[in-house]
Amino acid sequence: MAHLTLSGLTRSFGSEVILNDIDLDIQTGELIVFVGPSGCGKSTLLRMIAGLEKITDGTLEIDGQVMNDIPPSQRGIAMVFQSYALYPHMTVRDNMAFALNIAKKPKAEIDAAVDRAAKALQLEPYLDRLPNALSGGQRQRVAIGRAIVRNPKVYLFDEPLSNLDAALRVATRIEIAQLKEAMPESTMIYVTHDQIEAMTLADRIVVLANKGIAQVGSPLELYERPRTEFVAQFIGSPAMNLLPGKITATGPKTEVTLDAGGVAVTEIATTDTDMGRAVNLGIRPEDFVIADGDAIFEGEVEILEALGEVSLLYLPANMSVGEGAVSANQTHLIAKLPGIHDGLKGQSVCLTADPAKLQIFADGITMRR
């Protein structure tokens, strides 16, 4: 029930800038996910919205009201912490009722709100237990319940699933998605470093890097049309391959000749001035197919990781690596082929890809317009 406007939001400690000049509009009912490598300031940004971190410069508006100097409790937000942050000395019921008790709401109203949230989160059998008698997933549900009970305008989630084990993480992720569907009016901001959470939950993803916003867009937009090499390699796993090359033909279809020898024709339009420009050709590992005829890349499979449903082929190559991309492989091109390809290890293979799915980056920025 709220829209947020962040304009020029900046956080610095002395001369050290943590976040610089963040502009962002968040619409009512949106689920926005902040992702980025560790230390990019995504949690700081969330905490600035919550009021736990001071805003050095810029303004934060919720529903048109400037919130910079409003105390956290009056901003109409509720936050779910990574460590759950349940009050260990209070029962589940008291934990969820705490905010309403502080606000001196009538008892009947508090009980009704707690019971409603407990029912929605299947916490009814545990209402009289202490947090340390609950499992991790149950604790996280209590933390979410504590937020729901307050009926906030904006929900803030700070890496809520990172302390759960893998199976529980999937289950809780789906619960959060269902929760969002049940409350289409609430605005949610979700911080994570897990791109699967980001891709599955988000209406829009905000990729943070280098103290600022690298790109904002829907999950598929970021996947299909990354604006920079950084975003291209950050979204998707394994990271996008970046092969250095030169533009050798321009026009509606641009031709890139790779330093390694192959030639790729893309569906990206360029003009004559781009002729001969040094670029990186971006190909996602999952877009590769084994070629019958002309290949973009040819090489020997040095490592083969068979995962059953897919096989990862590692071919030695001189790769470009986007700035700040931690997960990218610098020495091998990676191809992800569906199914089992046991025989390919040590073999030479020719790889090609759908021209529509290729990306060209010049100086780290996409040439797609």
Next chain:
Amino acid sequence: MQQALFALSTIIIGVFGCVAYFYFSNLLLDRMCPAKGPNAGRNINRANAIRPWLFVFPALAILSIYLLYPVFSTAYLSLHDSGGDFIGVGNYTWLAQDEKFRESLVNNLMWLLVVPAASTFFGLVAAGLTDRIKWGQLAQSLVFMPMAISFVGAAVIWKFIYDYRGDNQGEQIGLLNALVQAFGGDPQAWITLPFWNNFFLMAILIWIQTGFAMVILSAALKGISEETIEAAYLDGASPLQVFFKIKIPQIWGTIAVVWTTITVTVLKVFDIVFAMTNGQWGTQVLANLMYDWMFRGSPDFGRGSAIVVVIMLLVTPVMVWNIYNAHKESR
């Protein structure tokens, strides 16, 4: 010179004696249960079962001699009169009727009610206030400083604070009297004022123990998860509400440990009373009474021991609860 040499050789013999004990007893055990041959497995298990006892034996033996033996010896003495004749519970029946003992018991009870409560309270306030400020460390070291002063030293310092000069003894030099005079009051001989003088003595112990309480409680406050505090602020709690509803309940166990630890100290309080009033003017406490009977005038070991036994019986349940709480905390 000769003494120094004697002390040095004692130390050397002691240290090397210990090393030799551990080395040779260990060696002997290995010889008796060799980790080879037909029974290697059984020997290793057996040696492992014996070895810990071998190593704790000296400590255990010394503890028994210096802690356990006196307990029984005191209990034995308390059943005899000053001449060493067995009189059963005679000393205890005498205690029950003794005026001074009753006064001591009442005073001890007052100390017990006031000092642990006040020290813990002031310690908690100091810890809470110094938790988040820049010069909190400095403030904490100042509050902690009295802990480094011996009780007798502290008593001497406070003697000056409470000091009183009679009419023809010149100007008042006591700090408290200076304050009273500054506000237009008449100087008093504070430590002779019946009943209230007890509280003037308690102030000294509170002054000392507050530092102890603060340090322990401050560490406990730092151990509270930062996120629960932030969550409470988000839930709308004021700083005071966060302190009382979130922080204190989370360190309740530590508060209990601090409280009981100070309680034990208070039950044994001796030095302060001994140095300040020596139990005059209605300030007698059990430990000082015991000292009086044990070592003053015509000593009566029987009566002194009976008082000690009473003190021990009073301390024991507090001690047990203290250890129980400390265990719960460390889990």
